[in-house]
Amino acid sequence: MKTIQTQVLIVGAGPVGLTAAMDLASRGIDVVVAEIRRAGEPPNVKCNHVSARSMEVFRRLGIVREVREGGLPADFPNDCAYRTAVVGRELTRIPIPSRQDRYTATGGPDTDWPTPEPPHRINQIYLEPILFACAEAQRGVTILNRVQVDEFDQDDNGVVARARDLDADQDITITADYLIGCDGGRSAVRKLIGSRLSGTDVVQRVQSTYIHAPALKDLIAQKPAWMTMSLNPRRCGTTVSIDGRDNWLIHNHLAAEEVEFDSVDRDWALRTILGVDDRFQYEIISKEDWIGRRLVADRFRDRRAFICGDAAHLWIPYAGYGMNAGIADAVDLCWMLAGVITGWAAPALLDAYEAERQPITEQVSHFAMNHALAVMSQRRAVPAEVEIDGPVGDAARDRVGKAAYDLNVQQYCCAGLNFGYYYDRSPAISYDGETPPAYGMGYFTASTVPGARAPHVWLSDGRSLLDVIGPAYTLVRFDPAVDVTPLIDAAARQSVPLTLVDVDRAKAAYGFAESLLLVRPDSHIAWRGTTAAHEPDKLFDRLRGIVTQPEAMRRDDAVVA
Template sequence: MTSTQHVPVLIVGGGLVGLSAALFLEYHGVPFVLIEKRTGGSTLPRSRGVHTRTVELFRQLGIENRVQQAAATALKAGRFGGAMRGASLATAERLDLANFMKSLENPEPSPSTFCFLPQAQLEPILTELARERGGDLRFGVELCEFEAAADGVVATLRDQSGTVSTLRADYLIAADGAGSPIRQALGITGWELPPTHHYLNVFVRADLTEVLDGRTFSQCEIVNDTVRALVLTKNNTDEWSFHLEYDPARTDLTDYPVQRCAELVRAAIGVPDIAVEVLARTAWDTGVFVADEYRRDRVFLVGDAAHRHAPWGGYGANTGIADAHNLIWKLASVLSGTAGPALLDTYQAERRPRAIVAAEQARLGTEFTTRYGIETPDNAADLARQLSTNTVMSRYRYDSTAVLGARPGAPHVDLLTGQAGTRVPHLWIDSSQRISTVDLPGPGFAVLVTGASAAWRDAVAEAHWETGIDITVHALPAGEWAARTGLPEGGALLVRPDGFVAGRSDEDLYPSTLTAALRRINGVLPSDTTLLGAAVGA
């Protein structure tokens, strides 16, 4: 047994969410150790689409270009998108997605764009970036046990050689997947819905260029006498995921050896003698789980450890990365001493409702035609409840208890206009279109002022002196910014490090109350403290 190492944060799990958490911690200057029992990344494509909001988060880290460059080469041929269905890939026909495409119109303005990059390709990039930036990543190391106390967590680790060590962390982030041994050890329960389908995800190499003859798609539903399957593209030429439906009451993974999987894949393709190489396979289902608690003392759940649901809509990994982004700036603030422990309570209050929305939207996509917005005699109710991806991922508003000056309202807005609790609106602020208003907050707070900013600059200087909180002030040209936010000359938005508006000058935020507002947001003052009273008493 070696001596006990101390680190501010221990991350357990080296998938997309754990690696993103590592990069967010590095961005905020927080030392960490990440452990992952696997020796390498995922071999299955799993998550494929990186939502625009997630790309914005990567942009804040300065890695957007690296990710987009990789995405540009992910598809070997053709384009990504569309849907087909039929008795086989050889005979499948493209569906009319007019209604679906209409739902993608008028996306929320952003400096970033959606990209297609399967998890098997994105994970190595995030791993390399985290190591380049000095991250302590330990693959092939597993968590044997942990003891959580009020002042930290003591973890027992074991590497592949059998060497056991202990590590003491101020906080533990559980990014250890849907089965989350950490969550189970803590006895955290959750909201559950039973699965509607069970699948074998069979990742194969098979050259389908001749079979498809120029047809491209994102998903293709196959139903014939031999197999029911959903086919997802990885590179549009010779790497594909075949999700083979099965009945767990009759069979399990052991009943599907490689040879049988290859035969079922050929049946789905519709070419009995085509060469098929099975690269990996795993079982999964469409069951829903959202943890009742996202935090237990010094332990936090993120990603699949906190919420699990069907992949329809691509909300799983993207929601999980947003979890980490929300949590990390708060941990960094508490560790630096500029925030009180109460700030960490807002993590669950803000992120758990987002997981429920994502799970509900994914559930609505269970039926293939409904998933793509195609009307049938039976799906009118489900279609009416569907939300656009932009709405779910970008146009949401955090609960009023977690932000300054917010008024109770709907959880989603039609357009981001600087409403308290929403992501700051995007506008380009230079002629080269390289700097957006979205780029201004982080790693500290930001005050975005419409026009003249002298009063706010003085207030920001005083607030930083009084609280130690990093905060910058930016004077934006009135014109379009005033039109977008509804703020007059001299009006301002107070924006958190994660890009969410925490207060508006037309909703009880003034230069004279800025210091008190920051203290309240950061959990130093009680949430029910009036800003005027706090300012007078400061």
């Protein structure tokens, strides 16, 4: 029997698990990743979108250029088009900049993002190999392919996992301080920690077909688009350009009464969505029937074992936020784990992970489901007139196009889901009684309320404030006259890594009313004040997990009561 020892064992080498591995390794933590697939084995054609928040993570990890250069050709429009069929009449279009214009484009609904790293359209079949190569090359990360973790035990000292090398037919024992399950919707880790999914079991059924069809692009008269939604009274669907040339992913959205996948002829539905006849030739690369759900785990943790990503939540992939929410899980958890393992944080800090991520997961899952239901309702109401010539058809197309744009621009340009969400019940945030601004899928208001994301501002040296966030806490000072010695000394006494950053308030685009912000590694605000806290040791007791009971805060100087 082979024995491996590490600090953190991650089960699953998808985008969430690989990001978690790189995040931990960047903080000096040794990681072993166990993945059942072979090295280089491609994933399913799933997520097509990397959010701005995820791109910020990749920027911090130093791999954003590799990610940005992957996917569609640099000049290929990332637009979302709505047509009667892929080769039919265009109803409307949501303009989204191509990769080459992503940093410079202005004036559209998907430009002027308040971040140094706007979103990126790339299919998972291209993204995951990039992340795998970056993780494999990072010091401190060991990836074990074709290794299946079957069970594990844990006690006060660590975790002992029993795994099997599927190719060598060899048992492996992996000992670790902590374990993270990033093993997908059928997660074994979730089951082993006794966690259960609950919510809405069926939101929508979908037939997905990944095809090779080189002739399709020549049949499209309109400007190319990354994603095309077909709206007609016979069959609505979504077609995604995977490589900008020959390969396409087609989603056939079944109607509510179509409860059996094989009740709909796949070839007929595909041709109707595309708008082609029986003479059109295509090759099926892969196909999958799947159910969009809204399910959230009742617990994200059992002592030293945690779950992230699809292991913790499943919802219909509107706004592309399944994978991205999983990356947010990993980022939230990993800095806390690193703090505990390296000794500056107390084990109780880890209680904040579930307290923060589970409520947000529940909320975002409702955003996605409610939007899906609205889109399904819109599809059912497409009138036959959209396909006829003349004024009546023109009016119908204008009406359907406008409704599609108004409903869906918030999904594809989802600033609220990126920057608006906040943690309002964390034991590791020092609140001061103010509630962050409300947000929706497509809108938000920047805020400095504890629990919210720190607003992005450009510094005088051309870097973003997010670029200078330290490995633990960053003290951002907007008034150099404010004495921060008490906070610096308290952090030193408690061995908390603290980075001081001075920002010129007058040059910041956001109007900061506070003089001081304490920002966490995940860019959420932990505390704010006009002066240094009068009892800074009590503040850091909370921020590193020593004090976990509810608190009352005074707004003037944010002193722990």
